[in-house]
Amino acid sequence: MTQSDIDRQWWKEAVVYQIYPRSFNDTDGSGVGDIQGIIERVEYLDDLGVDVVWLNPIYESPGADNGYDISSYRSIDDQFGTMADWEELLAKLHERDIKLIMDLVVNHTSDEHIWFEESRKSTDNEYRDYYIWREGRQVDREGGPHGPSGEAPPNNWESFFGGPAWSYDEQTGEWYLHIFDSKQPDLNWENTEVREEIYDMMEWWLEKGIDGFRMDVINLLSKPDGLPDSEDEDALVVGADHFMNGPRIHDYLSEMHEEVIEPYDAMTVGEMANVDAEQARAYSADGMSMAFTFDHLRLDFGPNGRWSHGTFELPELKRAMSYWQEGLGDEGWNAVFLGNHDEPRILSRFGNDGVYRAESAKLLATLLTTLQGTPYIFQGDELGMTNYPFESLDEVRDVDTLKNVRIAREEGRFADETEMLDVVRRRSRDNARTPMQWSDEEYAGFTDGEPWIPVNPNYEKVNVEAERENRDSVWNYYRRLVDLHHESDLLVYGDYDLYLPEHGELWVYTRTLGDEQALVALNVSDTSTTFEPPDVVAGSDAELLAANYTVDADAVETTDLQPWEARVYKLN
Structure with a gap:
């Protein structure tokens, strides 16, 4: 490629900073981070030099999955603040030329969303077809969930959070699909009214001035006709071979791009498990700016998948990352990331969080900012934050961890509690969700109250104040690399x-x-x-x-x- 061949886009040249609001900065003493807390730290983001903030969900939600169960797409949850607070945040970011992308969660809603509450009232309710309802199956088998008449779920699909992907609803005597928690029913994207509702909501946020969307599990939207049983023993979870990259997914995303995204020059990044480079290029053709892919995040899965521990060698990691560097070099674009709110801390997973904490944190920063693609920094990684040393499940808040550990225990997959806790320490999403470490004050300067989740005990040494005062710190190294990335077409393109x-x-x-x-x-x-x-x-x-x-x-x-x-x- 030469300078004249460059297809310049603002989002290709950006560095993105991900904020998990409930763990970023609390200003009201509730123990939960809030929007005013982000506003208070906008200058910090500007000093780090980032161009885009990706904000995890702050919409109205019962909080079964920390905001990924949305009950109202156009309302701000009270625990985070008000719409006026959010508008102030957007203005403060834009004043500093920092763009804002919001999480788009439209594979499912909360079961407390008005659409689902109406949907479950009766089989002929006008919202019934907004979700995926089916009658159970009469099968002769032992164990597993059954309805009151002995019927089993409509198919054998499983939830990412463990157990069947179906829940029985006593009021109407049918089952509804939920690829995630039972409080997160899947929307029926076959229904044109559902798609119109979603597109109208997206345009509403774009009109308010946001700069794009991170699209949660976006390649799960399309389910095949008949919802057949899965027979793929190697699927990520049972059924994934059917509900990932489904038959009409490209129709939906092309339609979304044409009707909503294209007029706004908006950035879109799709969270897409189980895609290869050819499929990712097809999603780019649908208008997707870039995709999060997960090959490198499965290298340490053990014999029982995600909830067991395995090991890998560096050549495997190089192959996984290089595959995407080479596969999207001329078509599409990479989202370069090593972790986020759903993964363990990158330093504990890919580096050395002991003797060489600072050195390996800086090496990982070098990798993130010198590969081809848009770098993503998850809050706290710029400090060298590490996994939390969980001593019991009492310290865990994550529904995904708790449910999967319960099922693994029932199935006898842990030799003892020591093995269970070792897996939790390595795997739990809560590793990334402990409070941001601002200072060596109580609760790491995150809150004046009791934090919703424990603070990592290493906050007295690993915190923003200490890092910014040290010229050779991890934070200052990140800042210099962000500047270098901005200055160099070579490192971008x-x-x-x-x-x-x-x-x-x-x-x-x-x-x-x-x-x-x-x-x-x-x-x-x-x-x-x-x-x-x-x-x-x-x-x-x-x-x-x-x-x-x-x-x-x-x-x-x-x-x-x-x-x-x-x-x-x-x-x-």
Whole structure:
């Protein structure tokens, strides 16, 4: 690619910062973060240099899944503030040229949404077809959920949160589909009225001035006719082979783009499990700006999937990430991320959260900002926040964790409580949801009240105040890398080429744009490792753009890279 070939888009050149509102900053002492808390920290975001804030749901919700169960799409939940607060936040961000994208959760609603409350009143209610209702099946089997007459769920699909994807409703004697929690019934996207309601709501938010949407589980919208049983033993969950990337998903998303997104120059990022590069390119053709894909986040799944622990080697991670770098190089665009509100802390998962906490946090920051694509920083990763050391399930708030642990216990998948807690410490979404660590004051300066979830005990050392005062801190390194990303078309648009793909410690790649080239060398290990520059760059004159250790020379030459050392060179 050359400079003249660049397809410039503002969202390609942006750095995104994800805010999980209930854990970001609390100003009223409720123990839950709020919108005024974000407003209070807008200057912090500006100082970090980010261009876009992705805000997790702040809509009205009963909170069964921390806001991903929405009961009113056009209302702000009281625990976060008011619509006037939200409008003030939008204005404050825009004053600093920071854009705002909102979470779009339209695979399902809350069971307390007026549509569902009406839908379950009777089988002929005008809202009945807004959701997916079916009669049960008369089958001869033991165990599992059954209706009062002995019928089983309509098919064998399972929920991501464990157990069947169906719940029986006594009032009407039928079952409703929920791919997630029973309080999150799936919408029926076959119904044109549902789609019109959703599009009208999206346009309403865009007219209020937002800059786009992060689209929650967006490739689950289309379910196949007849809702057949799954026979794929390798599916992520039973049924995923049918409800992921369903038969009419491209029709729906193309329609959405044409009717809503296109007139606004809005950014869209789709959360899409189980897609390959060819499918992702097809979603780009539907108008999707970029997609979150999850190959790299499944490498540490164990023999029983997500709720068991496995291990992986660096070459596997390089293959998973490089597949997308190469697969979307000319068509589509990458969302570059290592974690978010649904995943463990990136430092504990991919780095070393002990002896080399700062070094490995900086290396991961280097990776995020030098791969091709739009980098996403989840709140606290810029400090080097780590997983929480859970001592019991009493400290866990996440419905996903609690339900899956209960089912795993019932099925005897944990040898003992020690193994169970080890998996929770590694896997629970709550690892990413502990309060933002602002200072070494009580509750990490997050709240004056009792926080809704425990604060990580390392807050006395790992916090914003300490990080900003230290010139060599993780935070300051992130800030410098964000600046570097903004200054360099090469690091945004340049082609990615991987070297030493099977090396067990080194991750080495170049970025090339016309006659410009950069080299990134990462030692992803706890030991010093000899780095020999690839032939294509050996002996080049070079300019050192970034390094997480003190490096004297600009020359790219054979050397020992120290544990978790990262270097970025501009080659001349």
